[in-house]
Amino acid sequence: MQQVSLNTRKYVVISIIILIIIIYIAKLFSIQVLDNQYKTSASSNVLRHITQYPVRGLIYDRNNHLMVYNEAAYDLMVIPHQLKAFDTAALCEILDVTPSYVDAQLRKAKNYSRYKASVFLKQVSAMNYAQLQEELYLFPGFFTQTRTLRKYPDPIAAHVLGYVGEVNDGIVENDKYYKSGDYIGISGIERAYEHELRGQKGVEVFMVDVHNRIKGSYNDGEHDRSAVPGQSIQLTLDAELQAYGEKLMQNKIGSIVAIEPASGEILAMVSTPTYHPNLLSGRQRGVNYRKLQLDSLKPLFNRALQAQYPPGSTFKVLNALIGLQTGVVSVQTEYSCYYGYHIGSFSLGCHGHTSPLNLIESIQHSCNAYYCHVYRNILDEASDAGIVVNYQKWREIARSFGFGKKLGIDFPFELQGLIPESKYFENIYKSAWNSLNIVSMAIGQGEVLVTPLQMANSTAAIANRGFYYVPHLIKNIEKENGIDPKYEVKRYVGVDEEHFDPVIEGMYQAVHGGPGSTARFAKLEGIEICGKTGTAENPHGEDHSIFIAFAPKDDPKIAVSVYVENGGYGSVYAAPIASLIIEKYLIGEVKRGWYEERIFNANLLSREKKD
Amino acid sequence: MRRRINIYRDIDWVTVLLYFILVIMGWLNIYAAVYNEEHNSIIDLSMKYGKQMLWIAASILLIVTIMLIDSRFYAFFAYPTYLFVIFLLLVVLLFGTEVNASRSWIVIGGFRLQPGEFAKFATALALARFLSAENMKIHKFKNLLSIAVIIFLPAALILLQNDTGSALVYASLLIVLYREGLSVSVLLIGFFAAILFIMALTLPVLYVLLFIVFVSCVLLLLLFEAKKDVLKGIFFFLITVGVLYLINLISLDRSFMWVLIASVVTSSFVLTIRALIHKIPILFLIIAITIGAFAYTFSVDYLFDNVLVAHQRSRINHLLGIESDPLGAGYNVNQSKIAIGSGGFSGKGFLQGTQTKYDFVPEQSTDFIFCTVGEEWGFMGTTVVLLLFLMLLIRLIVLAERQRSGFSRIYGYAVVSILFFHLAVNVGMTIGLAPVIGIPLPFFSYGGSSLWAFTALLFVFLRIDASRRELLR
Numbered sequence A: 001m002q003q004v005s006l007n008t009r010k011y012v013v014i015s016i017i018i019l020i021i022i023i024y025i026a027k028l029f030s031i032q033v034l035d036n037q038y039k040t041s042a043s044s045n046v047l048r049h050i051t052q053y054p055v056r057g058l059i060y061d062r063n064n065h066l067m068v069y070n071e072a073a074y075d076l077m078v079i080p081h082q083l084k085a086f087d088t089a090a091l092c093e094i095l096d097v098t099p100s101y102v103d104a105q106l107r108k109a110k111n112y113s114r115y116k117a118s119v120f121l122k123q124v125s126a127m128n129y130a131q132l133q134e135e136l137y138l139f140p141g142f143f144t145q146t147r148t149l150r151k152y153p154d155p156i157a158a159h160v161l162g163y164v165g166e167v168n169d170g171i172v173e174n175d176k177y178y179k180s181g182d183y184i185g186i187s188g189i190e191r192a193y194e195h196e197l198r199g200q201k202g203v204e205v206f207m208v209d210v211h212n213r214i215k216g217s218y219n220d221g222e223h224d225r226s227a228v229p230g231q232s233i234q235l236t237l238d239a240e241l242q243a244y245g246e247k248l249m250q251n252k253i254g255s256i257v258a259i260e261p262a263s264g265e266i267l268a269m270v271s272t273p274t275y276h277p278n279l280l281s282g283r284q285r286g287v288n289y290r291k292l293q294l295d296s297l298k299p300l301f302n303r304a305l306q307a308q309y310p311p312g313s314t315f316k317v318l319n320a321l322i323g324l325q326t327g328v329v330s331v332q333t334e335y336s337c338y339y340g341y342h343i344g345s346f347s348l349g350c351h352g353h354t355s356p357l358n359l360i361e362s363i364q365h366s367c368n369a370y371y372c373h374v375y376r377n378i379l380d381e382a383s384d385a386g387i388v389v390n391y392q393k394w395r396e397i398a399r400s401f402g403f404g405k406k407l408g409i410d411f412p413f414e415l416q417g418l419i420p421e422s423k424y425f426e427n428i429y430k431s432a433w434n435s436l437n438i439v440s441m442a443i444g445q446g447e448v449l450v451t452p453l454q455m456a457n458s459t460a461a462i463a464n465r466g467f468y469y470v471p472h473l474i475k476n477i478e479k480e481n482g483i484d485p486k487y488e489v490k491r492y493v494g495v496d497e498e499h500f501d502p503v504i505e506g507m508y509q510a511v512h513g514g515p516g517s518t519a520r521f522a523k524l525e526g527i528e529i530c531g532k533t534g535t536a537e538n539p540h541g542e543d544h545s546i547f548i549a550f551a552p553k554d555d556p557k558i559a560v561s562v563y564v565e566n567g568g569y570g571s572v573y574a575a576p577i578a579s580l581i582i583e584k585y586l587i588g589e590v591k592r593g594w595y596e597e598r599i600f601n602a603n604l605l606s607r608e609k610k611d
Numbered sequence B: 001m002r003r004r005i006n007i008y009r010d011i012d013w014v015t016v017l018l019y020f021i022l023v024i025m026g027w028l029n030i031y032a033a034v035y036n037e038e039h040n041s042i043i044d045l046s047m048k049y050g051k052q053m054l055w056i057a058a059s060i061l062l063i064v065t066i067m068l069i070d071s072r073f074y075a076f077f078a079y080p081t082y083l084f085v086i087f088l089l090l091v092v093l094l095f096g097t098e099v100n101a102s103r104s105w106i107v108i109g110g111f112r113l114q115p116g117e118f119a120k121f122a123t124a125l126a127l128a129r130f131l132s133a134e135n136m137k138i139h140k141f142k143n144l145l146s147i148a149v150i151i152f153l154p155a156a157l158i159l160l161q162n163d164t165g166s167a168l169v170y171a172s173l174l175i176v177l178y179r180e181g182l183s184v185s186v187l188l189i190g191f192f193a194a195i196l197f198i199m200a201l202t203l204p205v206l207y208v209l210l211f212i213v214f215v216s217c218v219l220l221l222l223l224f225e226a227k228k229d230v231l232k233g234i235f236f237f238l239i240t241v242g243v244l245y246l247i248n249l250i251s252l253d254r255s256f257m258w259v260l261i262a263s264v265v266t267s268s269f270v271l272t273i274r275a276l277i278h279k280i281p282i283l284f285l286i287i288a289i290t291i292g293a294f295a296y297t298f299s300v301d302y303l304f305d306n307v308l309v310a311h312q313r314s315r316i317n318h319l320l321g322i323e324s325d326p327l328g329a330g331y332n333v334n335q336s337k338i339a340i341g342s343g344g345f346s347g348k349g350f351l352q353g354t355q356t357k358y359d360f361v362p363e364q365s366t367d368f369i370f371c372t373v374g375e376e377w378g379f380m381g382t383t384v385v386l387l388l389f390l391m392l393l394i395r396l397i398v399l400a401e402r403q404r405s406g407f408s409r410i411y412g413y414a415v416v417s418i419l420f421f422h423l424a425v426n427v428g429m430t431i432g433l434a435p436v437i438g439i440p441l442p443f444f445s446y447g448g449s450s451l452w453a454f455t456a457l458l459f460v461f462l463r464i465d466a467s468r469r470e471l472l473r
């Protein structure tokens, strides 16, 4: 009985199907027969959206010196179905390409679409372009489209500025703004401030006929959106100082970072070997990039914030401060040095100097034994809670200077260095570890690693007597009020202000003191420089030369860190380089001709072990 | 006893003829859609029509194979086939290759396959097998649950592959359930749930809740004899809203949504007590529906905001027309309507179409193939195609109704439902009557997987139909 009633349901199903088909036929009748709008508009109502590319923002240095600008470049485009037979040889001659390139590009374009434009040749050179414009009428189906290229008036700051390149598929998928073929900042400032620099693409909508000819603006341009040019930005960099720094570092591997302590503004950020930024702009970008990538000296590597070195003896300054802060030493505390620190079978050598010495003299003469005492005091006596707690306390203060963590600079790919957790040693020494196990950290060797940026930043914190601003490169953005407020917050370190003066006195004496002072070579007439040398053990070759300094002593204008790989003692190369940077920045010109000639002429590349 | 059958005599030639007419018309339109002067050999394998020719040839092999297999095989192997396809869907989800943001392809060597296309066929078999069991009571809760699992498991897996269109096809199987006796009220509840789902995604939650309250009141008025009591109840509810609104205004400072929910809870409580005292089961039902609908709305809202990943969300948004790129709003549909409309009454003629060929209509050889029909063959062409499909569907219903076994009838209806859904949505989207979800036009659209899947779906039914006389009762 139920089956009977269900049998009627087939009529319901058939009725629904017939009803829908009738509705569809009625609708089709309406748009195909009744409504003439579609027929008349079909030939002209096809829309074409043409992207308007904005001009990328310019980049200036702190003195409004132009560092990056744009140059027009022309892409040759092709629409395959508009092609007529043409003289391939003539086209090859104009464009400097081979016939097989023409074939391959045309095939690629046809595969993409016969009716939409594809790029045939990117960035036609200005000379070829002039000739091309004259003869373009011989090649129907081809047209040119204007794009802009980044250009650099000076061959400096390649790592800081970074470069732009085409977006990859991953970016296109994740960010609706970008379409295949668009440009994007890939590294450096171009990447960090991509959003400000790129501007906003615009669009023009045209009506196009069936032969793909533009018939005019659609809806009187109601849907058009003009491109918004990118914002120009001003960097904290001093282009002149940057250029000078790069010249000092020529034929050497290493880095210079200079910071204005009162603001955290980065004045110079040098990483060598470097390259001419124009190499990574334009048609040869791919080829040049591969060459740079294969170079064994790694010119693409930004050592200023990606190289992680041991801090060497510069770390003694930090340990002196932590020693004073934790109360395990005072300014008057004296220790003797017997050409080193010897206890039981343990021995750590030192060079000859007066003995015993106090805290200020220990910095002036860079005594290893003194800091073995200080560091072991911190670990064993800072509190009764045992080495783990004392070590973690030391680590916490070291981190407050910006070591062992990312500082938060407005720059991509910053590395964090290394200040190990106490657990690290517990694992190595199976819980039974004591202060002697890790005493080499007293003099900046062992498990600790820092970047040149972190060194410069901690020097700025010392110059400020206890605080720093997060180092940054941005000074001004065209249409915005001020910069990210995080760069205007004072970050206090874990050492009280009163402890800085004796340590700074030690750094002053290191440069200005009598015989035996380690950094006398950095002395500069008329400027009170405070500095500290360092030497980082390098298992692969000659030691790395390190120097940190700030000046003037009582009103610091610049804090600088210098790393010269394979440079030997800190006093040999790093100290004079820092001294010259300070002279250049504070006085404006360098008067010590012989002094800078020696640095310019030094070539340390042969010391780099090729393995 | 069994009678020997003769396929050649017993196969339904009307359907076979309709099939071949549609496939050939489809091929001609694919040829027209991608035609250009340079490649005009019909078996140029670098062109889509060349490949489609190959798929058609392979389909004929497939048909011969299906005809050689014993008809009892399909019922017997319905579940294993279903499980195998589910397995393939899982494989494709884990290791599949992404094409157009849908992870729905298995690539073996140079050969690509979309298991999702075959899942329809397997699901139809499994559903037919389940519903044709002896003493099948469709309204038993356990059976409803099993049916839901059979249908929604493949649909969910396909949805996870980001192929929303193909997943929605499974909803068409409700037609089968309706024919097999599913009560209209169950269909209405399903319909209500679908509407709520879309409302929860498109409208602010508060509006949806108000809508639910409104529907509950209408239900009360419709299902109760004592209209006066219902009006009293509604009045009581409104008073509750008012009182709570005042309390909220004075001291609590929560949103109006809170007031509404609190009022519904209070009223439900009072009504439940009344229902208990007067023993009115229908009142329970309405209270349960209201509260259930509330919970459902919130969970849809929660799922959408917290569980779905961004691209799934944007797909659903796109589907519902909430979000689309500013210049492209309706752009595809507009282009498609221009192409079809420009065909006029009799069309521009074979290969004379301009709109569809010039890349202005998207996916012109697959999802928008109907545009080429409209442009080159005009109103006559589109009407003929729709009428051919109509004939095919009605013919299949006639065949389904003449079956002696439940299995073959149900399977036949599943074939009808799936073909009809594809037809209605595909053609509907090209003329602006259905949302743009990318599903192919059966037998017409370019693509090997979809052609084979539809061929298998149809000819398995014809094979079973040819054997209908084997079973003598």
Ligand SMILES: [Zn+2]
Pocket: A337, A338, A339, A340, A350, A351, A353, A366, A367, A368, A369, A370
């Ligand atoms: Zn010493």
